[in-house]
Amino acid sequence: MASAIVEEKDEPPEEKEPPEAKMGQVADAPPCAWPPAVAERYERLEKLGQGMFGDVYKARDRRRSGQLVAVKRLSGRTDDRFVHTGPLDFARQAMSLAACRGYPHVVRLVATYADASSRGDGDSFVVTKYAGPMNLRKYMMERRAQSQPFLEGEVRRAMRQLLSGAKHVHKAGIVHRDLVPENVIVDQRRRSAKMVYKIGGFGMSESAAAREGRGDDSALLASFGPYRAPEAFLGSRDYDGRVDTWALGCIMAELLVGDGKPFFYAELESEVFVKMQRVVGTKGITEWPGLQRLVGTRERELAQAAVRREQASGGYTSCLGKLFPAEKLSEAGFEVLSGLLEANPERRLTAAAALRKPWFRRQSRFFGGCCVVP
Structure with missing residues (x-):
């Protein structure tokens, strides 16, 4: 079960991006499934990229009039593509973003989610405002x-x-x-x-x-x-x-x-x-x-x-x-x-x-x- 750890107060709706703006799309393997708490709130759009710890997707926030966000999945397990991200690594990243919240030249934290897997290898998610393609x-x-x-x-x-x-x-x-x-x-x-x-x-x-x-x-x-x-x-x-x-x-x-x-x-x-x-x-x-x-x-x-x-x-x-x-x-x-x-x-x-x-x-x-x- 996934739970939100950090979430910001509602903000005015952000201007929606026109459909033709697809810059930065990255072709890759089929996306991993998001847990219900994330999938129900965010409509997944195109992939923005991936790093050693996980992948990042552009998405729409269904609760905030379609505000654009970036959903970063941190892999809870090690595989051929990603390095395992443990709870301490997830917390460090979330706390750093929270400490820097509100400045225009740092991506803005919206919410964080932890997928509580029974095996202890669930993914975690960091959601930020969409900053660019x-x-x-x-x-x-x-x-x-x-x-x-x-x-x-x-x-x-x-x-x-x-x-x-x-x-x-x-x-x-x-x-x-x-x-x-x-x-x-x-x-x-x-x-x-x-x-x-x-x-x-x-x-x-x-x-x-x-x-x-x-x-x-x-x-x-x-x-x-x-x-x-x-x-x-x-x-x-x-x-x-x-x-x-x-x-x-x-x-x-x-x-x-x-x-x-x-x-x-x-x-x-x-x-x-x-x-x-x-x-x-x-x-x-x-x-x-x-x-x-x-x-x-x-x-x-x-x-x-x-x-x-x-x-x-x-x-x-x-x-x-x-x-x-x-x-x-x-x-x-x-x-x-x-x-x-x-x-x-x-x-x-x-x-x-x-x-x-x-x-x-x-x-x-x-x-x-x-x-x-x-």
Whole structure:
């Protein structure tokens, strides 16, 4: 039997999407059956995508005048497609979304359901307001296929929204730990045609309090390599929201390059770390005080950390400026990019600090003069 754990109060009906808007549909195996409590309330529409923990469908809320939602099923069992999601993983994701509720650049939690299977392997469900038809990865691929590179102004608007979302997530005491293009939802406003970006995919998120109590960061260490911060590569457990701003710096660089690949893409994890050092330099890593504190980590990771520390002493000098010359990115834009891709986490920009940079200020003229509007 499924029961709702969290549900928001009724809201005004959301504008219904026209039938022809089918972007982001993913063809796959026949959908798994939803438990009665979910199936009776939500009319399943097209599939939006799937990750390692389950699949996501667009649906209509029958109780709220057809409001569009996204229903994410978290698999209660391990099979050929999905990794098992236990009650603690489900609760962590639901609590993270609840803590971030109400901010425009984070997907909005509507309800959660747990299917109480007699075998103890029931699925769980996270329902959020429908945020858009595709993720940022698909949007970048479509732009590339249409030979439409991202202009600096577009990148600035995207990064302003993503950093604003990350700022709110961190203010709520949550570290996302998996900010990759697949976990950014993209939609287009019908009236202004401007793109809207929202952070989703909180499957690896965790509060600082929970992490301190559990002391297990295996999820972070297993996160997708090309977006993993240097301190995570080195096996450090001494990290904060700046692992997220590093990932956003990777996304910013990826938008600017526009070749369809992660900025630090490589076939092997070890190659990702080496490529990262060659681009941003090794000075930030070697000067990071936390490097000495890694001696206290578990033996299993000590050897790996030692090898990577030795790699870090190779003395690479940053070539980020050569990859993003003035004709590709303005000086103000480069200040943000280099601040996000700072290898020393203690000097890396937080989301709040990045948003205060001049790149995010717009010029406004009135009374014959000019003022800067943050």
